[in-house]
Amino acid sequence: MRTKLRAREGYFERLTGPAATQLSPTAGNTYLVLKAAAAGYAYFEAMYGTYYYPDSTKMLHNTIDSAVNAALASRGDKIIVLEGHTETIAAAAGVDADKIGLIIEGRGSGANKPTLTFTDALSDIDIDAASITIRNMRFIGGVASVAALIDVNAANFTLEDCDFYSGAAGYGVLISVITDAAANDITVRNCTFNYLVATDGTTAITETATEAIRLVGADRAKIEGNYFSGDFTTAAINSVTTASKDVKILNNYVNNIATENIAGGIDLHANTTGFVDENHVYVAYGTSAVALIDPGAAVVGRNWVSNSASESPAMHGGADASDTVASTAVLVSTATSTAASVGIQTSTVQSKADSVGLTSSTNTSKVSSVGIQTSTVSSQVDSSWIAISTQLSLIRSKQG
Numbered sequence: 001m002r003t004k005l006r007a008r009e010g011y012f013e014r015l016t017g018p019a020a021t022q023l024s025p026t027a028g029n030t031y032l033v034l035k036a037a038a039a040g041y042a043y044f045e046a047m048y049g050t051y052y053y054p055d056s057t058k059m060l061h062n063t064i065d066s067a068v069n070a071a072l073a074s075r076g077d078k079i080i081v082l083e084g085h086t087e088t089i090a091a092a093a094g095v096d097a098d099k100i101g102l103i104i105e106g107r108g109s110g111a112n113k114p115t116l117t118f119t120d121a122l123s124d125i126d127i128d129a130a131s132i133t134i135r136n137m138r139f140i141g142g143v144a145s146v147a148a149l150i151d152v153n154a155a156n157f158t159l160e161d162c163d164f165y166s167g168a169a170g171y172g173v174l175i176s177v178i179t180d181a182a183a184n185d186i187t188v189r190n191c192t193f194n195y196l197v198a199t200d201g202t203t204a205i206t207e208t209a210t211e212a213i214r215l216v217g218a219d220r221a222k223i224e225g226n227y228f229s230g231d232f233t234t235a236a237i238n239s240v241t242t243a244s245k246d247v248k249i250l251n252n253y254v255n256n257i258a259t260e261n262i263a264g265g266i267d268l269h270a271n272t273t274g275f276v277d278e279n280h281v282y283v284a285y286g287t288s289a290v291a292l293i294d295p296g297a298a299v300v301g302r303n304w305v306s307n308s309a310s311e312s313p314a315m316h317g318g319a320d321a322s323d324t325v326a327s328t329a330v331l332v333s334t335a336t337s338t339a340a341s342v343g344i345q346t347s348t349v350q351s352k353a354d355s356v357g358l359t360s361s362t363n364t365s366k367v368s369s370v371g372i373q374t375s376t377v378s379s380q381v382d383s384s385w386i387a388i389s390t391q392l393s394l395i396r397s398k399q400g
């Protein structure tokens with residue numbers, strides 16, 4: 001009997017890691033989830049089907065919600081969802097994650113990750129306790145217009161290394177992750193939201209989405225390192241209704257085929273603060289790339305935007321996105337700049353240049369051909385090597 005127990009404990013350590021075994025009194029319980037029809041279930045059932053913890057909860061479960069019900073809050077419990085597990089979520093709160101500190105972690109990779117398919121328009125996972133983590137899972141919209149897959153109503157939720165899909169052409173997910181104002185310190189990291197092509201890899205999705213992530217008053221949210229593809233009619237990442245404070249939206253990639261005039265990459269509430277940096281956004285709105293990111297009141301770092309799939313992106317807020325430039329080496333403009341041929345130009349209000357080597361203007365400068373020009377108020381130059389003006393300068397064909 002002891003030999004069999006040791007063999008079972010050894011396998012369990014390899015599966016969960018030595019710090020999470022049932023022999024560690026400080027690690028909490030670790031529960032396994034695998035549906036009865038899965039390949040290999042008979043083996044797991046033979047090994048763990050009759051194993052019970054000292055608190056009389058059994059180790060092996062057939063659904064995630066069953067394992068959640070067995071777990072205890074704030075004990076450090078973990079649910080391991082085994083490779084090849086599939087489950088149908090057919091109602092609201094089909095999984096109710098309501099135990100503080102619980103970790104739900106999938107095993108496997110690619111299509112063998114544990115997969116949850118949502119088959120009712122209101123079916124979802126509710127996050128109703130703080131400090132819950134979901135990791136390495138697949139979520140599939142299995143019907144038209146699923147309202148929201150993951151509904152976050154508590155603080156410190158972490159979602160990472162998960163994949164989202166629509167299951168067929170007419171199936172769709174309106175919102176993948178939605179919060180309320182209690183969802184402070186949410187993290188969504190290294191996830192993919194794949195709503196252009198179905199899970200078969202070939203069928204085009206015809207249903208639009210509203211957004212992938214909707215933040216409603218979720219302070220200190222971190223959205224980092226994710227990939228979004230779909231027809232998002234509002235934005236891939238959206239902050240609405242109640243401002244979210246001190247958010248971090250970093251290093252995300254957005255491929256939005258929406259053709260509406262929208263901030264289709266990132267669209268934040270006017271009073272949302274934080275930092276938006278190193279995001280790469282494509283939206284198929286054909287007229288302008290200027291408004292593809294609306295940062296609200298957040299600080300904007302270096303982000304890249306494009307509305308042409310065949311062209312390299314421009315820096316959001318830089319000359320290529322907002323100004324008219326025919327040939328430029330370096331051009332920085334904080335208001336308006338029109339240049340035909342520029343080496344280096346800096347303008348804080350307005351500058352118009354046809355051919356410039358180096359020009360710096362803090363108010364208004366109009367240049368036809370200049371080697372170096374500095375103007376603090378107004379300067380008009382037709383041909384100069386060097387022109388410096390502090391009030392008004394009109395120079396025609398001079399060397400200095």
